Amino acid sequence: MKDPKSDANDVGMYISREKIHPREVDGPFQRLRYLAVFVLLGIYYGIPWLQWDGRQAVLFDLPSRQFHIFALTFWPQDFVYLALLLIVAALSLFFFTALAGRLWCGYACPQTVWTEAFIWMERITEGNRQKRLKLDKSPWTREKLLRRGSKHLLWIVFALFTGFTFVGYFTPILELGQGLMQLSLGFWEWFWLLFYSLATWGNAGFLREQVCIYMCPYARFQSAMFDRNTLIISYDEERGEPRGGRARRVDPKAQGLGDCIDCNLCVQACPTGIDIREGLQYECIACAACIDACNGVMDKMEYPRGLIRYSTENAMAGKPARILRPRVLAYGVLLLAVLSGITYSLTQRIPLSVEVLADRNVVYREVDWETIENVYTVRILNKDREAHTYEISVDGLPGIEALVSDEPVRVSAASTDSVVVRVRVPRSALDGPGNPFQLTLQSTADPAVKTVNTARFNGPRE
Amino acid sequence: MRASSRWLRILGGTLWPSFLAATAACVVFFVNIDPETLRMQTLPAWEIGRGTGYAIGFFMFWAVALLSSMLTLVLIDGGPRSQS
Ligand code: SF4
Ligand code: SF4
Numbered sequence: 414m415k416d417p418k419s420d421a422n423d424v425g426m427y428i429s430r431e432k433i434h435p436r437e438v439d440g441p442f443q444r445l446r447y448l449a450v451f452v453l454l455g456i457y458y459g460i461p462w463l464q465w466d467g468r469q470a471v472l473f474d475l476p477s478r479q480f481h482i483f484a485l486t487f488w489p490q491d492f493v494y495l496a497l498l499l500i501v502a503a504l505s506l507f508f509f510t511a512l513a514g515r516l517w518c519g520y521a522c523p524q525t526v527w528t529e530a531f532i533w534m535e536r537i538t539e540g541n542r543q544k545r546l547k548l549d550k551s552p553w554t555r556e557k558l559l560r561r562g563s564k565h566l567l568w569i570v571f572a573l574f575t576g577f578t579f580v581g582y583f584t585p586i587l588e589l590g591q592g593l594m595q596l597s598l599g600f601w602e603w604f605w606l607l608f609y610s611l612a613t614w615g616n617a618g619f620l621r622e623q624v625c626i627y628m629c630p631y632a633r634f635q636s637a638m639f640d641r642n643t644l645i646i647s648y649d650e651e652r653g654e655p656r657g658g659r660a661r662r663v664d665p666k667a668q669g670l671g672d673c674i675d676c677n678l679c680v681q682a683c684p685t686g687i688d689i690r691e692g693l694q695y696e697c698i699a700c701a702a703c704i705d706a707c708n709g710v711m712d713k714m715e716y717p718r719g720l721i722r723y724s725t726e727n728a729m730a731g732k733p734a735r736i737l738r739p740r741v742l743a744y745g746v747l748l749l750a751v752l753s754g755i756t757y758s759l760t761q762r763i764p765l766s767v768e769v770l771a772d773r774n775v776v777y778r779e780v781d782w783e784t785i786e787n788v789y790t791v792r793i794l795n796k797d798r799e800a801h802t803y804e805i806s807v808d809g810l811p812g813i814e815a816l817v818s819d820e821p822v823r824v825s826a827a828s829t830d831s832v833v834v835r836v837r838v839p840r841s842a843l844d845g846p847g848n849p850f851q852l853t854l855q856s857t858a859d860p861a862v863k864t865v866n867t868a869r870f871n872g873p874r875e
Numbered sequence: 876m877r878a879s880s881r882w883l884r885i886l887g888g889t890l891w892p893s894f895l896a897a898t899a900a901c902v903v904f905f906v907n908i909d910p911e912t913l914r915m916q917t918l919p920a921w922e923i924g925r926g927t928g929y930a931i932g933f934f935m936f937w938a939v940a941l942l943s944s945m946l947t948l949v950l951i952d953g954g955p956r957s958q959s
Contacts, residue, residue: 476925478909492906601926620883628887630895 432549433622435532436542436681440705449520450529458574461581466798473583479827485759486827488796490766497755504751508744510635512736513644513723517631518698524624525698527575527617528684531568538564542681568618569610576610622685625698632695641726642735646699648679648690648721649729656690661714672716679703679721689721763861764797767854769868776846777871785843785872789834793854795824801856805834809850810870812839821857836870843872889948893940900936905929 463470465483472481480487487494509516518525539545539560551557580602581589592598598606616624625632639645653673659665665672673690680688682702687694689703707721728734772788780786795801803822807815816835824830834852842848848870856862910928914921923931 475929478925489906489909495902495906599926601930604930623880623883623887627884628891630892 433684433686434542434545434549435684435702436678436706437536438678438682438702438706438709440708442701443705446520446529446700446702450526453521453523453526454530458578461578461586469585469587471582472585475583486796486798488766488794490794494755494759497751501748501751501755504744504748506631507638508741508748510638511640511643511741511744513699514639514646515632515635515697515699518625519700522698524616524621524629525700527613528621530571531617532684534567534571535564538567568614572610572614572618573606575613576606576608579609580606622696622698625685626696632698636695640738640740641730641732642738644723644725644736645693646689646697646701646704646721647693647724647726647729648673649719649724650690653690653720672711672714672720674710674714676710678706678710682706763864764795765801765803765854765856765862765864766794766796767852767864767866768792769852769866771868771871777873779873780837783840784837785840785870786835786837787870789836789852789868790831791834791852791854792829792831793822793824794829795826797862798826800825801858801862803854803856805832806853806855807836807850808853809867810838810848811842813837813842813850813870815852822854838870838872840872843870845874846871848872885948889941889944893937893944896940897933897936900940901929901933904932904936 460471461469465481468481470481470483474481478489506517535545539548548557548560577589577593578586583605584602589598589602592602620628652671654671655669656673656675657668657670658675659668659670679690680686680703682705683689683697684700684702685696685698687696689697701723704721704723708718711718711720725734768791770790770792772790775788778786778788791805793803801824803824805815805817805822807813814837816837818833818835822830822832836850836852838848838850846869849867850870852866852868854864854866910923910925910932914923914928
């Protein structure tokens with residue numbers, strides 16, 4: 414009988430890395446993973462093709478500094494939403510990690526998703542695990558050349574399409590497609606297309622689990638979010654050991670054996686090449702392939718399933734397991750709070766932003782002895798998708814009035830304009846420099862589109 | 876295979892984190908500063924589009940972060956070993 418330790422060593426230790434060919438397995442988790450791959454890739458490749466109101470539904474238009482996401486348009490002024498989005502992403506990661514470990518790694522990480530897709534292509538060209546292992550060792554025959562060649566062809570086409578789609582989030586994808594057909598893309602479009610394709614091809618085709626082991630920051634600090642109640646993939650050592658081969662209908666107890674038949678299928682199925690029976694390891698991305706593999710074996714042996722299963726450290730130690738704990742609840746509540754805050758502020762968003770800049774050269778001007786004047790430049794950003802005419806009014810100091818150059822103030826859709834506003838206040842209402850007043854901009858068509866800015870009015874020092 | 880895995884470590888430990896840092900820096904920088912304004916104020920004679928501006932900014936950030944990552948690597952690898 415083979416020593417499982419030595420076997421695990423030459424498969425699992427990264428120092429003597431051989432290419433890992435995970436064995437294909439079938440089972441509920443594997444199907445869930447396929448579903449995740451399908452849905453996530455579908456979203457990635459599909460979204461740029463959607464249209465909305467006569468333009469691309471999701472377009473990060475960097476040249477004109479606007480992000481379109483369906484009905485919403487974001488401007489650099491809306492940076493706070495991006496920041497909030499990152500907070501949501503971080504909180505979700507904390508939440509799901511505390512709950513069930515590296516769910517992200519196993520099902521949703523682009524590294525995993527594209528690796529799955531690339532392995533699938535490897536499988537249809539080079540065959541299943543045994544065939545691939547054999548092919549790796551075989552000399553360069555015609556067949557090997559053909560199989561390898563078609564694999565790389567598939568990979569490259571797929572990677573190029575991935576890069577193309579990526580650039581399609583930033584340049585209208587229909588134009589991009591045409592430009593590609595006519596080979597008339599700009600330098601940077603070519604560059605980013607190839608850059609992203611190359612990254613996809615390298616990461617999903619070659620680096621694979623090494624990205625998780627050497628390059629992934631999340632893999633390094635995820636353990637900080639774990640506790641003894643986090644769901645992890647674990648091997649039930651008490652039930653499985655001592656492991657060993659046996660005939661099908663033999664009672665293992667009579668032979669002094671545990672339930673593990675030492676078939677090594679769990680090791681062969683593992684995309685990172687580790688042996689889960691040695692306990693939770695840093696390399697494990699919680700993909701649950703070993704669970705499916707082992708359950709298949711258990712079914713054949715007519716043993717109960719779940720020798721390898723999702724469990725918690727506490728449950729394994731026979732202590733009561735608690736899934737909903739303060740930590741998980743806290744992350745969950747925070748997440749909900751930020752999400753509802755974002756939603757609320759999005760519904761309240763006013764498609765108008767205004768800056769009031771005082772004239773820096775002339776602090777104030779005396780129109781006549783009674784009246785003091787300050788001049789402001791009002792910069793109006795109409796974030797709406799239609800033009801607006803605005804009314805400017807001032808308020809907050811007795812007798813204050815505004816004279817607006819070129820009324821009416823009309824700003825076309827999604828653009829900026831500046832107007833000069835001369836504000837006059839009676840000397841008697843002023844108290845030296847820096848008197849606050851309010852400048853209001855309101856759309857004549859839609860009174861809800863309104864902003865109030867506070868500015869300062871400078872008068873003479875008494 | 877040891878050597879290739881060492882190389883992976885070096886590249887994975889420098890190129891990649893500096894890429895992440897550069898992306899973040901690039902986003903924060905260009906949200907607040909329009910490359911077009913920057914060009915007008917510094918090199919008005921040059922014809923640089925926004926796209927090129929973003930790319931130049933990105934590679935500058937990447938280069939700086941890469942330098943820092945490589946220094947870190949040198950300091951960690953070459954220094955006296957800790958007791959453990
Ligand atoms: S040990 Fe199991 S869950 Fe972990 S990576 Fe390997 S197959 Fe996936
Ligand atoms: S698949 Fe199950 S039975 Fe087979 S070696 Fe792994 S733990 Fe043991």
